[in-house]
Amino acid sequence: MRNFMINSKWGVLLLSAVLVTACGTSSATSSAVQATATAAATTVQQNTTPSGVQLASAKLADLVTFDEEDTLTTWSADNSTTIALNGTSATISGSGAEAKAGLVTINAAGTYVLSGKLTDGQLVVNVQDKGTVHLVFNGVDIQDSDSAPVYIKQAGKVILTLQEGTENTLTDGANYVFEDAASDEPGAALFSKADLTINGTGKLTVNASYKDGITSKDDLKIMSGTIEVHAADDGIIGRDMVAVQEGTITITADGDGIKSTNDEDAAKGFVAIAAGTFDIKAGNDGIQAETALLTDGGTYTIVSGGGNANGGVKTEDRGGMSAPPGGWTQGTVPAAPSGTAATTDATADAVADAAATEAGADEAAAAETESTSAKGLKAGGNMTVNSGSFTIDAADDAVHSNSNVTITGGELTLASGDDGIHAEATVTIASGKIEITKSYEGIEGANIIVSGGETKVVASDDGVNVSGGNEQSAGGAQGQSTDTAAHVLTISGGDLTVDATGDGLDSNGSIVMTGGNVIANGPTNGGNGTLDYDGTFELSGGYLVAAGSSGMAQAPSEDSSQYSLLMTYTAAQEAGTLVHLEDNEGNTLLTFAPSKTYQTVAISSPELKEGATYTLYTGGTSTGTEVNGLYADGQYSGGTKVTDFEITSSVTYLSESGVTTGNTSNRGGGGGFGGGARPEGGTPPEGGTWQGDGTPPDRGTAPQGGTQPQATTGTEGTSSM
Template sequence: VAAAAANILSIHADGGVVRFAVPALAGLVFTDGGQLQVTDAAGVVQTFALADVDSLTLADAAATPVTVTYAGAAATVVNPLADVGVAVTVDGADVTVTGTNGLAGVVFALSGASSDGLFKAYADADFDLILNGLTLTNADGPAINIQADETIGVTLADGTTSTLTDGVTYAAAPNDEDQKACFFSEGQLVFGGEGTLIIHGQGDDQHGLGSDDYVAVNSGTIQVLSAVKDGIHTNEGYYQLGGDVSVASGSDGVDAGDGPVEISSGALSLALTAQDKDAVKCDGILLISGGTVDLDVSGDQSKGLNAVEVHLAGGDVTIVTSGDAVLEASGSGFDPSYCTAIKADALVLLDGAAVDIVTTGLAGRGVSCDGDVTVLSGSLQVTSSGNGAAYTNELGQADAYHGPCIKADLTTTLTGGSITLTHTGSAGKGLSGDGDLLVNGSGLLLQVAVSGASVTYGFSDAAEAKAVSMDGAVSILDGTLILDATDDALKSKTSIVVDGGVIEVTDCEEGLEAPFLTINGGEIHVHAADDALNATMGSDIEGDDGSELVINGGYVALDAPSGDAIDSNGTLTIAGGTVLVHGASSQPEVGIDVNGTFRTDGGFIVVAQINSNMVETPSSLSGQRAVLLRSSTTFNAGTLFHLEDTAGNELVTFRPNQRYSSVLISAPGLASGTSYRVYTSGTHSGTLEDGLYTGGAYTPGTLRTTFASSGTVQTVQF
């Protein structure tokens, strides 16, 4: 709403009152000859004798609204500003107003009803509209058409409902004027008041609400119930600071042109059914810092939020998508185009908002960015159930497409907030990226559960369901990750480095997998059907493939009932930390499987496993002693294994999760020339965690053997 200003000058003289629009005046002069001369912008001078002038007063144009009352095929206009540059013409119920003289703040109050009328405005200054229970239909054009590149305040009168409807086919406009929407303006539209505006957009090539500048909603209720094209269309932005806006359209919901889109309060809800369209879009920054945004996207390959950058700084955002991905012809095959809840070209930034996404369509995506995805704070929940599928890619090769909960082409950075990703569709991914992943936040919680089947393509290739899958490097410095996957829990095609944080893998086929896997700190728990830790180049080479698995510190507890808990197709070096391994209960799987060199240079290591010809011992060049204790007896799961020196000093008491017949131990306390006793069974009064007892005391069970430590690597049979 335009600000009030004293912009009408009234000269009260003996002959009556003469009024002038102040912006149209060039000068006001009191002459020595006792005259008052008023000069307008065109140089026309009116002269008043001061003796005849009683007073001069200033008034605000907004204080005397121009009223337009529609009644069927007619309209009644009361225009108190005709003498200061506001002209009104009426043809039946077609009302055209023209504001000249730069008179700002003029108010046009519209009420009544007509099924064959319109309101059209030309102006050279800002003005205001009051919609006071107006019902207006124009059978061959916009109901309201503002041909003024100015700021128009639109007040929805409290407690009233106004309804606008346009025609299906528009008549040609004079002078090639734009008429792009049922309610259209060349200038900015700023909505206020506590009333309701309903728009029925029927124009076959028009939007519901349109501006060639921007639309701002401060308050009130706006319902675009239909539009053949966009529900709300602007060239330079959409701002919502309050109010309740709902949109249903045949094309985009809100298209803000070059942008931005800024939503700081109020409620915005959209239902998008069209294919390959966007619920809310702009070619700039889309910022949600407050309020409520609720989107329902059912069109194939359509998007919920779509912008160059999407910033989610506050408020509640709920997006439900049910549209499918569509294969578009490209090259020698096809390129999938996905239905996506949040899509950005350069950046998706979550820093304070609460975001809830549900996707159900074929290969539907939650968050997808051609650039970076960054989460600093707030909450993100993505629940996906859409299956993946096989196809022929643009190179003519057999391939598979699928819908990850989060996908970034460049860098994914997680430093705070709560992220919950659930995917039950085939070949689904929780977090996927072509670039690097950085996890570093003490308050960060990332929970990922994927349970879908694989998608087979080609002769024998398969796309598997993975919790976290990155092409680039993964760096974990802090935070909590809870992962559950049908296939890999955490995979990188480049490297994984864990310096801190907590990683809890509750179930998976492969736990942590990369060509170069380094653990320097943190706490890692993995329960895996196959390999808990796996260093591999991904080739089928039987020997050392050049991959590296290094543990320098941290706490690592691994449980692999039917696989190799630690499997390196290259080298394995353990130089620090605590490593507890519950190995497989049957051959040929073992607790540690290394194709290259295996070194124990430090740390506290316990590996319980079944006897097998595949059981590994460290290299004799290792920097820390190790002993492999092998028994001809197989002990049941839960049977305690205890090692102490002959003075009764406990080195380790371990409770394996699976049956076992050999235990590999390497620890700083394993001294050369010292005699040790091996017990099984018995009880322990200490604290049990991950199979290892600490504190308390051991009550002996069965003494199995006594041996003297010798050499760097020793094997003891009993």
């Protein structure tokens, strides 16, 4: 075969997207798609998003204001009271404070400069007139064996300045003695019942053996400084808010790293970070907000729950039964649900008992997960990442919101024992660079919108999963929704690369694609599909290549306005075997090396034209530059021609014999198998047989311990796998 130069627009576009900065990636969506996505997101948000500060996309100024007073670090000896700590006593020069043995009490507003060491004592702030107290730590070491070293009982506001060039330490004991037996306060080594601001350029080390490191029952603002916390429970807590403008913060905590806890006021309970450097090792969540969590910048290294290696063992949900290790093999699927005509009463009872047992186990697991949540970033309301550099290794979800996740910039490298990014409502990726190096499911949400950015996903189950929620309705199993219109994966821009052991792009609703570049390396087992949708996949723009197994393969919908093809091979092709597509003039449309064994390849490009003829090759080599499996420029040679074909319909189904007759109704969206009928000359998936009328293969044998499932003809529609 002759050599020639590759001038694929697809390869150039994808290569360029990798070379430019992530924040510069953006794409406009069509008005129709935007309306669809917005309507779907609005429907979900109305049901799940609190009012007040819960903005789908926000800036730090929407949540918090840093007052001029918060930046106050200056002081003078003439206008302040000095407190010199000395073992078990203190010497006070000035007014507003008193010392009794190891107890130092501040009872008036003003500025207090502290230095020295208390070996077993306490600093108490108790200002009745709600004035502002300015504490200056000028080389302080306070140890208290049975209570909080610093206890702010009452004040209008406390500003704690870490004096430049100083190191300050607070250390408590493992057991507290409370003034009131019914009280649990103070509960942290630095405990404030008033608004607390920390600033300055010095260092504060907090050793909290009893419970929490730093706690404010009101607002907590960190303006600057170096803060190191070692905590038996949570590291840093601000009940109403935690707001960080700058600083270097290191936390080792058996509980949560940083969190805000107010669950009674939707305008509070948030975490907002403008900048700073964060190194957090947390037994539970890294950063957790009861309501909103927002970052406008910062550098974050977060390990939660010991990292992804401590994630729970995950099995693929197949409507009440778990998949065997490695997933379902081609031609084998779980037993049919009870109640079908071919299921005996005994089998139905066995299936019901198994489902009940598993449901109970799932509930217990859910309760355990709730009590030991180990997520990297977690928000009860909306989460917005506008900027920042994140390296997160989480036993649970790396990024999680009970409402919406919106990413408009930044760089995120995520490893998770569960989901990489999870939202109960909508995940929106508008810009930024995201790499999910390990996950069970890569990105999951009731709706997912990708309009920009560069996103790479590695998942042991589904790569991108538009879930159907937990509602149950007629014809739908628990955990799946039959309202496919309410759940949409929308892709209008950006680069999305998926490597999934389960489904590559999975929507328990529909998929709408108007732009962007999508590369999906899907499953090698026949119980999953690289493209998997229950409704429709309307494709009108962008570039798509999806390679994987053939057992559950789908192509875009027949009513798409951009042309696609689905090639099904008789036998599986080895990983790295090139797929090369060119037009009748020898111009390259695609040269692609799937990263795993594959038997089908779906391709869609704006360059595919009706009435034009094309040639598909397999194998060979390319001298071009490879990015995510796609080659740009260079020469392709040495491949084997598979088939010549002409584009005559929106979806062209191919086998080694040429064009086959495709099924216009894809599985889940009206029946059918894999988006097309039996390929001419092809063979069924391993363990299955083709039906005489060209309908899907028999579902093969049940996994060990299951019953023989019935064949699905596709005439009544099938549920998503």
